[in-house]
Amino acid sequence: MPVTKVLTAGIGEVDMRGIDAYRERGGYRQWERAVRELKPADVLDVAEKSGLRGRGGAGFPTGRKWSFLPAKQPVRYLVCNCDEAEPGTFKDHMLIESAPHLVLEGMLIGAYGIGAHHAFIYIRGEFKRGYEIFCAALEEARKAGYVGSNLFGSGYDLEVTVHRGAGAYICGEETGLLNSLEGKRGEPRLKPPFPAIEGLYRMPTVVNNVETLAYLVPILERGPEWFSAVGTERSKGYKIVSVSGHVQRPGNYEIPLGTTVREIIELAGGLRPGRSFMAVQPGGGSSACIFEEHLDWAYDYESMGKAGSMLGSGAFVVFDDTTDFVKAAYNLVRFFAHESCGQCTPCREGGSWLARVLDRLVQRRGIPGDYEMLLRVSGSITGLNLCALGDSIEPFLKSVLMRFPEQFTSRIANVRESA
């Protein structure tokens, strides 16, 4: 079974929150090397060659994202997205609490790579403990001379600001995040312009996920070829998968991309005794379910796309035969309805009306035609909104509507009987 420990090395075994413990394991050496020996363009080159793709959800190639920054604009920002709130995802929560210096070193390298002098980390409001741990780590790093002005005598300045959210899933969407960072409601912006052109304070900005930035440290250390040698054709390197639901040992498992779905379930201890497999939601609350026929498929960006779903943030929720899929669909749709910022009608209205219909099905008070209505409505939200939240409402619902129709239709009340 392919168990890898790159970012997760030492987590749960050693306390790496203090700077000394982190330095003992080689911490900040890559940061020092980058500033002393490499040009920003070299760092960008390494990121591009490694094949690293965004680990927050969209899977966009990191190096390419950086390359969109306009060369002529000297003021630019790096923002680390630690607003982890995708249902089922709990990797950034772990990284920020257990390996804050690794996250910080990745941010510093990323900021240097794009030539920023001010980097921000946006930490989910609920992660109060993680925020305190990260702030303490930042202070240590500042004292040690890793953050501030004239770093390592090079003349390069880099400031880091920690910004804590206050409870809103939508602030994980990069432009919603930027608005929140500007002290506004976390409402996503119309794109284009994308943040690389007009981001924080209308300046070119790169927003990268915690895990993405953290991977820059081992990639710089071991070389881009080490990373790109692992994985599949277009999905390179490693990924932390947050496995939860009906498995015996839920937790974060770091795997080479391309590990099969079945292997991931086995890594997490397999199903409970006597239970049978029904489905996996492989990419967080926004993704469609995959089923038995996909168990031996590779877990990578392309295969999950081909299976009708996505790899997303790597949240991997396993469902056994005890699952009530109507309730599960209600749970997720209600979540998106609750978190919709309300700007776009299809998302705001579609989500809350779908939740209402699903609620009555959960109560076994469905009305004849509800199943068809769910199918119809769940096909009319995607692609009509400012951001991807609206597009996230339907995939899970649609996949289980098609796969388990009887779970829905059996809850339609017999009108004549109840009359």
Add this chain to the structure above:
Amino acid sequence: MTERERDFPALLERLKPECDAIVARYEQRRSALLPIVHLFQQHEGFVSREAMHAVAEMLEITPAEVEGTVSFYTLFYRRPVGRYMLQVCRGLACSINGADDIMAYFREKLGIRSLQTTSDGLFSYEEVECLASCDRATCMQVNLEFVYDLTPQKIDGILDAMRAGTYAVAPLAQTDAPGGTWEIPQDAQVASGRKAPGARDVESPNNAGGVGDASGTIMLDNIISGDVRFFRKTAERAVVDSRAVVETIDEQASHAGH
């Protein structure tokens, strides 16, 4: 005027240096809004009207802009809450691992529903979205500190310790008596159907649907109808706006003349 309101100027003076330091971290003043509101809530237990006015002055924006922003976020409480904020995860991974039973147990033990506070002002209870701890379902936060692997026995122990004042997590500040809920009812426009119907009864402290709530509207009314500190600002804006309107009309009229 309540005790708290009388004490507010002293609190403001005490927090001013810290607020200034927060503002200095950002290239633009308004970015300091969330951290400063967090700071006031930490000291007052909720985000008071006085705090929102003070933040508006510090950041050179209007109180309505502050409240409009504050109302977007679920972790900002615009009304007093209990000493212990119990936020139980209702996310999918917790849900398929028994969260419904855990939530029902809480409701029964506390005698309240989500978004309510017990009459002794000790507990506020809310069922919240995924807390990113699905490997240790079911989970909750107590004053934002995580508690994992919940069972009825564990809940009994926690509630008893809180009642006895021996629980490990410090209670929240409580400078004003909490009411039955900290949720702010949505305004008359909503009741009359002007808010989009889909969003109308989505139970949430952050207001989906784009229309403000009762207190936001009242605050705006206060400003326009003579809260002297902000009246001038609004008046200035009105002058600028009306000039623009006049110019536009003139321009259209002259075009029409040709």
